[in-house]
Amino acid sequence: MSSQPTNDYAPLIQLEGLGKVFHTDELETHALSDIALRIDAGDFVAITGPSGCGKSTLLSILGLLDPASGGSYRLKGQDVATLDARARAKIRNGEIGFIFQAFNLIADLSVEENVALPLTYREGVNREQIRQRVREVLELVGMAHRTRHYPGQLSGGQQQRVAVARALVGNPAILLADEPTGNLDSRNGEGVMQLLEQLHEAGSTLCMVTHDPAFARRAQRIVHMLDGRIVDEDTFERLRHEQDVPVPLVGSEVSA
Numbered sequence: 001m002s003s004q005p006t007n008d009y010a011p012l013i014q015l016e017g018l019g020k021v022f023h024t025d026e027l028e029t030h031a032l033s034d035i036a037l038r039i040d041a042g043d044f045v046a047i048t049g050p051s052g053c054g055k056s057t058l059l060s061i062l063g064l065l066d067p068a069s070g071g072s073y074r075l076k077g078q079d080v081a082t083l084d085a086r087a088r089a090k091i092r093n094g095e096i097g098f099i100f101q102a103f104n105l106i107a108d109l110s111v112e113e114n115v116a117l118p119l120t121y122r123e124g125v126n127r128e129q130i131r132q133r134v135r136e137v138l139e140l141v142g143m144a145h146r147t148r149h150y151p152g153q154l155s156g157g158q159q160q161r162v163a164v165a166r167a168l169v170g171n172p173a174i175l176l177a178d179e180p181t182g183n184l185d186s187r188n189g190e191g192v193m194q195l196l197e198q199l200h201e202a203g204s205t206l207c208m209v210t211h212d213p214a215f216a217r218r219a220q221r222i223v224h225m226l227d228g229r230i231v232d233e234d235t236f237e238r239l240r241h242e243q244d245v246p247v248p249l250v251g252s253e254v255s256a
Contacts, residue, residue, distance in 0.1 A: 011038045011074075012041045013075055014037075014072070015035050019032050019069050021070075034071075039207060043220055045206070046223065047059065047207065047210075048210055048223070048225070053226055062207060063176045064088045064091060065092070075095060076095065093121050094172075096174055097118075097168055105159055105162060106151070109150070110149065110150055111149050114162060115137060115165045115169050116130050116169065119133065119170060140168065141162070142161060156184050156185070160183075161192065161195065168204075175205065175206045177206065177209065178208075180193075196208065
């Protein structure tokens with residue numbers, strides 16, 4: 001497989017020359033440098049690399065949670081890098097579904113109420129439409145029997161399934177998953193990974209940050225990151241040997 005998709009149609013996401021700089025006191029930290037990445041509708045992309053390489057920072061920018069310091073970010077053809085906070089929030093709610101390592105469910109809301117949250121900020125959606133859509137996605141993730149339960153009454157794997165349902169409820173263009181199995185044991189982690197694979201097979205577009213080599217290999221494409229940059233396999237291996245960086249993945253496909 002080639003390192004970069006060759007589709008002629010417009011990509012869902014296109015990054016060119018993207019950078020992120022953090023300023024603390026007199027220190028300037030370049031978290032991301034010259035990132036170029038294309039994600040097409042229907043892709044399943046895994047982003048992997050050693051701790052501190054910038055993969056979660058990249059996911060935050062993709063999710064419009066954090067602005068880039070420079071470069072271009074086009075989502076469905078629209079330049080979103082320079083939008084104000086309100087416009088970014090509207091696009092984020094309409095186009096992006098988030099799955100977090102820590103689940104991020106609200107403890108005093110029921111499963112049904114947690115999943116419904118993204119739709120409560122949508123204009124023109126009535127209560128019955130919300131209720132129906134919540135039922136649909138809870139059925140999809142196998143949690144329809146837990147609608148009245150609260151997060152504290154669920155296992156970690158069940159909480160993450162609810163979090164996946166919440167990410168899906170608004171029919172987003174892309175699902176962004178940040179270490180979705182990181183807080184789970186191997187059995188529950190495998191269950192969540194199988195669920196993500198099923199969603200991809202059904203047509204969902206996914207971008208997942210993971211440190212787990214086995215899970216990363218199950219994605220369609222793998223993006224290797226080192227020192228805030230996306231690197232191809234040859235460069236990754238060379239820099240790994242020069243810097244003695246532990247290998248997160250061996251022999252996997254790489255996307256630039």
